[in-house]
Amino acid sequence: MAGVTAPVRKLLRRAFGVWPVMEWRNRLTMGRRGAAFTRFEDAEVARLATELGAPPTAAIACIIPTYKRPQGVVASVNSILAQERQDFVVVVVDDGAGLPPDLPKDPRVFAVSLSRNSAVLGLVRNVGIRLSRSDYVAFLDDDNTWTPQHLSLAVQAIDDGADLVYTAVRRRRQDGTELDVLSKSFDRRRFADETSWVDANSIVLRRSALLPFSRLPRTKMTFPKEDWEFVWRVSRRARVAHVTTPTVEYLVNMESFYTTWTPPGGEAV
Numbered sequence: 001m002a003g004v005t006a007p008v009r010k011l012l013r014r015a016f017g018v019w020p021v022m023e024w025r026n027r028l029t030m031g032r033r034g035a036a037f038t039r040f041e042d043a044e045v046a047r048l049a050t051e052l053g054a055p056p057t058a059a060i061a062c063i064i065p066t067y068k069r070p071q072g073v074v075a076s077v078n079s080i081l082a083q084e085r086q087d088f089v090v091v092v093v094d095d096g097a098g099l100p101p102d103l104p105k106d107p108r109v110f111a112v113s114l115s116r117n118s119a120v121l122g123l124v125r126n127v128g129i130r131l132s133r134s135d136y137v138a139f140l141d142d143d144n145t146w147t148p149q150h151l152s153l154a155v156q157a158i159d160d161g162a163d164l165v166y167t168a169v170r171r172r173r174q175d176g177t178e179l180d181v182l183s184k185s186f187d188r189r190r191f192a193d194e195t196s197w198v199d200a201n202s203i204v205l206r207r208s209a210l211l212p213f214s215r216l217p218r219t220k221m222t223f224p225k226e227d228w229e230f231v232w233r234v235s236r237r238a239r240v241a242h243v244t245t246p247t248v249e250y251l252v253n254m255e256s257f258y259t260t261w262t263p264p265g266g267e268a269v
Contacts, residue, residue: 017192019224019232030216037215041123045130048112056089056110056132060151060204063128064092065121066142070100077104079145079249085152088138091128095119122213122226125200129210138204143251146201150247154204162241163209164234166202170246179252186240188232196228202248203231209238 027034049055062080066073073092080090081104090109092099096117103111112131118124129137136155140146150167157165168183184197191198211233214226224232231240 017189019196019228020192022223023229023232026216026218026222034214034216037118037120037123037217040118041126041130041215044114044127047115048127048131051112052110052131056091056108058089058108058134059087060085060089060136060138060155061129061132061134061207062088062090062138062140062151063125063132064090064140064142065095065124065128066092066097066099067095067117067124068097069142070102073100073142074102074104075145076140076142077109079147080140081106081108082148083146083151084148085155088151089132089134091132093124093128093131095124120215120217122218122230123215126212126215129212135207136204137207137210139200141201143253144201145249147247147249149245151204153243153245153247157241157243158204158206160241161239163238164203164205164231164240165243166198166204166231166240167243167248168246169199169202169248169250171250171252173252181246182250183242183244183246185242186235188235188240191228191232191235196224196231198227198231199248199250200227200230201250205234205238209234 064073064076077090077092080088088108092103092109092111094111094113096114099111099113103109112127114124114127125139136158138151138154154165154167168181170181171179173179182197182199186198211230214229218226
């Protein structure tokens, strides 16, 4: 919060939490760029919808943004195809780098490429959301995978009354060893002021509760991240539930395009 005195920063944090205040700053400083990315997103959705023809339709739409990870995205797609619950479509959205040639050949897998690289993760996810039709929406990044019970457990929790469900996340180092299991019940007040414990890879939600992801061009040094901002807005009116079973295998990727990590064994920034 550059330009704000320490007493004012302390007062704002006590009243609202650190992340809402920082997000207000992001909107003030990057709002115009966000509007330009929204126009780009609209144009890409119109173009790609024409290419696809009939929209990918199933009970669950699984959205995978990808960029220059041909092996990773194949593993991500395969982990979806191995789900216990099979009433889904997979929408892979390439952020302008080109799709790998060896994506699984399955009629439920749809893959599109943006006309140029946006480097805006929220925008890429939004394109997949808007191209699909489903009662539920789930997200998986191209360097992570789900266990076979991910969708069945999450959708059951939604059917039990939740609007947005997030499962526990098993985080692994690049050598395959376990770093930790991220699992904490939702508390919106604490969520405003603590390091986020809800990762988009673990989220499944009703489409009726869905809001678009932020189109602000966040870098590794932009805080908060789009996952936090998305959950913060949705949770204003959505019923949030946590499934304590780890269903996400999350790679602590030191070369992540979007996330800064401390050395293995540390916490996400």
